[in-house]
Amino acid sequence: MDLALKGKVVLITGASRGIGAGIAQAFAAEGSKLAICARTEEPLLQAKKQLEESGAEVLAIPADISKPEHASLLVDQTVSHFGRLDVLVNNAGGNRRGNFEETSDDDWEEILNLNLKAHIRVSRGAIPEIKKQNAGAIIFISSIFGREAGGKGLSIYNTTKAGMNSLSKIMAMELAADKIRVNAVAPGSIRFPGGSWDRRCIADPEGMAEFIKREMPLGRFGTVEEVANVVTFLASERASLVTGTCINVDGCQSRSLI
Ligand SMILES: NC(=O)c1ccc[n+]([C@@H]2O[C@H](COP(=O)([O-])OP(=O)(O)OC[C@H]3O[C@@H](n4cnc5c(N)ncnc54)[C@H](OP(=O)(O)O)[C@@H]3O)[C@@H](O)[C@H]2O)c1
Known part of the structure; x- marks a missing residue:
């Protein structure tokens, strides 16, 4: 299906491997231009090469999104390279397992920063640029464990992903007038x-x-391609009435009714 994403500029955080790399491949197949980031340069350049082999124009930005100065640099470099920004995919994320009682301030700070605050900073930087296009999309890669209890030992991860879903909903309300749709995708277990x-x-x-x-x-x-298919759909005008929601991509793994 042609999703009419050809020529759109898409910024994806954490796209050197896994789900982020799969999302980048799916946008490349649609003819989008890509800005991708990760901390480790070699796999990032490898991912860039693979995307270029599928015909995409790619900007690879080595950056640690949990550092505020790196987060703001992502949008700046994307716009100075491509001249515009249409879609942001907030994908990079991590986990820190452990009994709540034994979690430290540092554990919380690290994952809150990576899974939530970094996306807040990148999104705040991206919004004025996407607004200039009079239409666009922001997509958060959440988790089914942002919608239901993931289980013992997951207090930090669960909290950050639930926060992400709340953030996504309120952003969708505020940005609807600017024709920016904001959604979250909640993968189940993806191998x-x-x-x-x-x-x-x-x-x-x-x-x-x-x-x-x-x-x-x-x-x-699940597979990365199955997550990526939903992300490209949400980024496209085929999803013109879809905003402020969170879509599970989990093969019914989640037990949540909402
Ligand atoms: N895999 C699953 O089953 C699953 C299920 C539900 C939700 N999710 C969510 O989906 C997203 C992607 O998961 P994944 O399994 O593909 O993760 P992954 O294999 O760990 O890949 C994460 C990507 O993000 C980059 N990254 C990590 N920390 C970063 C930072 N501080 N700054 C910039 N880039 C960073 C990594 O590269 P570097 O390490 O080089 O920085 C890598 O490219 C996450 O938000 C995760 O919570 C995954």
């Missing part, structure tokens, strides 16, 4: 080579087979 689920499957194949039987109604993990 890709080298990713966290892949490592767990290799370390504990029997335990993971049990996990799939118990938690995954489709009988398998």
Whole structure:
């Protein structure tokens, strides 16, 4: 399906591997121009090369979005390179497991900064630029564990993703008049080579087979392409009435009714 994203400039945080890299590939297939970032330069340049091989124009920005000065540099460099910004995908994120009682201020600060505050800063920088285009989209990569209890040991991750969903909704209300649609995508367990689920499957194949039987109604993990398909749809005018929502991409893994 042609999503009419050709020539649109898309900034994706954390796109050197995994879900972010899959999202970048999906936009490249639509003919979009891409600005991608990650902290580690070599895999970032590798991702840029792969995207260029699919014909995309790509700007790779080595940056740590949890540093305020790096976060603001992303939009500046994207706009000075491509001259505009149409879509922002706030994807980079991390986890810190542990019993709540044992979590430290540093644990909270690190993940709050990466999963929430960094996206707030990048979004604030992006909004004036997207407004200039008279239409655009901001998409947050959340988690089903922002909509329901992920379980013990996940207080930090769950809190940051729930906060992200709230933020996304209020931004959608405020930005509707500017024709900027804001949505969140909540993946379930997504497996890709080298990713966290892949490592767990290799370390504990029997335990993971049990996990799939118990938690995954489709009988398998999700793929980065399946998440990316929803993200490109949300970025496109095909989703013109879709704003202020959070869409699960989880094969019915989530038990939430909302
Ligand atoms: N995988 C899943 O099953 C799953 C499920 C639900 C939600 N999610 C969410 O989906 C998003 C992507 O997950 P993933 O599994 O693809 O993660 P991942 O494999 O850990 O990849 C994260 C990407 O973000 C970059 N990154 C990490 N910290 C960064 C920072 N401070 N500044 C800039 N870039 C940074 C990484 O590169 P560097 O390390 O080089 O910086 C990498 O490119 C996350 O928000 C995650 O919470 C994932």
